[in-house]
Amino acid sequence: MMNSAHAVYSDEFRDREKSLPGWHAPWVRALRAHALETFMEWGSPDTRVEEWRYTDLRSLARHHFTTTPGVRSLDESALQSRLLTSEPAHRLVFVDGHHAPELSPFNALPNGVTLTSLAFALINRPEELEPWLGCNTDLEKPGFNAFNTAFMSDGVYLRLAPGTVLEQPVHLLFIATGRPDTTATVRNLIVAGSGSKAQIIESYVSLNDAAYLTSTVTELITGEGADIEHYKLEQESESAYHMAGIYVSQQRDSHYTSHNIAFGGRLARNDLQVMLNGSGAECTLNGLYLTRGRQHVDNHTRIDHCKPRASSREFYKGVLDGHSRAVFNGRVVVHTDAQQTDARQSNHNLLLSNEAEADAQPQLEIHADDVKCSHGCTVGRLDEEAMFYLRSRAIDAATARNFLIHAFAVDVLQRLRIVPVRRYLEDRLTGRLDGDVPGRLLREH
Numbered sequence: 415m416m417n418s419a420h421a422v423y424s425d426e427f428r429d430r431e432k433s434l435p436g437w438h439a440p441w442v443r444a445l446r447a448h449a450l451e452t453f454m455e456w457g458s459p460d461t462r463v464e465e466w467r468y469t470d471l472r473s474l475a476r477h478h479f480t481t482t483p484g485v486r487s488l489d490e491s492a493l494q495s496r497l498l499t500s501e502p503a504h505r506l507v508f509v510d511g512h513h514a515p516e517l518s519p520f521n522a523l524p525n526g527v528t529l530t531s532l533a534f535a536l537i538n539r540p541e542e543l544e545p546w547l548g549c550n551t552d553l554e555k556p557g558f559n560a561f562n563t564a565f566m567s568d569g570v571y572l573r574l575a576p577g578t579v580l581e582q583p584v585h586l587l588f589i590a591t592g593r594p595d596t597t598a599t600v601r602n603l604i605v606a607g608s609g610s611k612a613q614i615i616e617s618y619v620s621l622n623d624a625a626y627l628t629s630t631v632t633e634l635i636t637g638e639g640a641d642i643e644h645y646k647l648e649q650e651s652e653s654a655y656h657m658a659g660i661y662v663s664q665q666r667d668s669h670y671t672s673h674n675i676a677f678g679g680r681l682a683r684n685d686l687q688v689m690l691n692g693s694g695a696e697c698t699l700n701g702l703y704l705t706r707g708r709q710h711v712d713n714h715t716r717i718d719h720c721k722p723r724a725s726s727r728e729f730y731k732g733v734l735d736g737h738s739r740a741v742f743n744g745r746v747v748v749h750t751d752a753q754q755t756d757a758r759q760s761n762h763n764l765l766l767s768n769e770a771e772a773d774a775q776p777q778l779e780i781h782a783d784d785v786k787c788s789h790g791c792t793v794g795r796l797d798e799e800a801m802f803y804l805r806s807r808a809i810d811a812a813t814a815r816n817f818l819i820h821a822f823a824v825d826v827l828q829r830l831r832i833v834p835v836r837r838y839l840e841d842r843l844t845g846r847l848d849g850d851v852p853g854r855l856l857r858e859h
Contacts, residue, residue: 504580507589508569513531527572563601567598594626635663666695699726707737728744733822748785757785801815
C-alpha cells in the first residue's frame with residue numbers, strides 16, 4: 415500500500431462508498447472523505463519519516479489488499495481453540511472484519527450498557543457516535559489511521575453509563591479466515607462513563623498462514639473515576655500484516671491499564687497513545703512481544719501528562735529469535751501544567767540469536783519542574799552465570815535455557831488480572847519454548 419497504488423484505493427473507495435455503514439449520515443460521509451483525502455496526500459510512510467525510520471514497509475508494498483465486503487461462514491468448532499477462556503464473558507466475534515451474530519451468543523447486559531457492532535450503530539444511531547468517533551485519532555500524519563477511517567467497516571461500539579460495572583469481561587474475537595491479499599478495516603469505539611468499570615479483551619487470530627492486512631483502530635474515552643483494563647492480543651498469521659492504533663483519553667481520577675501482547679504477524683505495528691487530561695489520572699502500559707524468523711514488531715507508545723498529579727507506568731519486554739527485529743519507541747511528554755507528575759518507563763529485550771535486532775528509543779520530554787520521571791532500557795542475551803548455575807545442578811542446556819527465557823517473559827504475563835487469559839498466554843509461551851514452533855529457541859549457543 416504505497417503511493418503508486420493510491421489511485422487503486424481511491425477507485426475502490428468510490429465504488430464502495432455507498433455500501434459502507436453510516437453513508438446516509440452527513441458527518442460520517444464528511445469524516446470518510448477527509449480521511450481519504452489525507453491518505454491520498456500523505457500516503458503510506460517510509461523510512462524517511464522519523465516515526466517509521468526502523469520499520470521498512472517494502473514487503474507490504476508488494477501486495478495490493480482489497481477490502482472484504484462480506485462475512486464468510488465459519489463453524490463454531492473453529493472458535494474453540496481460539497477462545498481465551500471458558501469463563502462467562504460477553505463475546506462478540508468478527509470474521510474478516512465483519513460481525514458474525516451467529517457466533518456471538520447474547521448475554522444479558524446490566525442496565526446502562528450498550529454493546530453492539532459499530533456497523534449496526536453507524537446505520538441505526540449515528541448521532542450517538544458523532545461526539546466520539548474520530549475525536550482522538552490523529553489523521554494528519556503518515557500512517558494507517560486515515561486509511562482505516564476511510565474504509566472502516568465494523569468493530570465494536572461499547573458505551574457504559576456512569577456508575578456501570580460489568581462483572582464479566584467483554585471478549586472481542588477477530589478472526590481472519592486467510593483470504594490472500596485482502597484487508598479487514600476494524601474500528602472499535604469504547605466510551606466509559608464516570609465511575610464505570612470493565613475489562614475488555616481484543617484478540618486477533620487467523621485460520622491459516624496467508625498474507626493479508628488487518629488495519630485496526632480502537633478509541634477509548636474514560637470519564638471521571640472510570641476504571642478500564644484493556645487487553646490486546648495479536649496472534650495472527652506470520653505472513654500477515656497488522657497495523658494497529660489505540661487512542662485513549664482519560665479524565666480526572668480515571669484508571670486505564672493496557673496489556674499489549676504480540677506473538678504473530680510478518681510485520682506488526684502497534685501505536686498506543688494516552689492523553690491524561692485530568693488530575694489524578696493513572697495509566698499502566700504493559701507489553702510483551704515474541705518474535706522469530708523474519709518477524710518485525712514495532713511498538714510506538716506516547717503518554718501525554720496534561721494535568722497535575724497524574725501518574726504513568728510503562729513496562730515492555732521482548733524476546734527475539736532468528737532474524738527477527740523489534741522496535742520500541744516510548745515517549746512521555748509532561749506538559750507545562752502537569753506539575754507533580756510521576757512517570758516511569760522501562761523496556762527490556764532478550765536476544766536469542768546473533769541475527770536478531772532490537773531498537774529501543776525511550777524518550778522523556780519535560781516542560782514542568784516538579785516531577786518524578788525515569789526511563790531505562792536494556793538489550794542483552796541470556797545470563798551466562800545463571801546458565802552455569804542451572805547446568806551445575808544437572809539441568810540440561812535446553813531446559814535451563816527455556817527456564818530463563820520463561821522467567822524473563824512471564825514477568826509481564828503475571829500482571830494480567832484475568833486468570834484464564836494469563837494461563838492461556840503462559841501455555842502459548844511454554845509451547846514456543848518446548849519446540850512447538852521452529853527456530854533457535856531450544857538450541858544451545
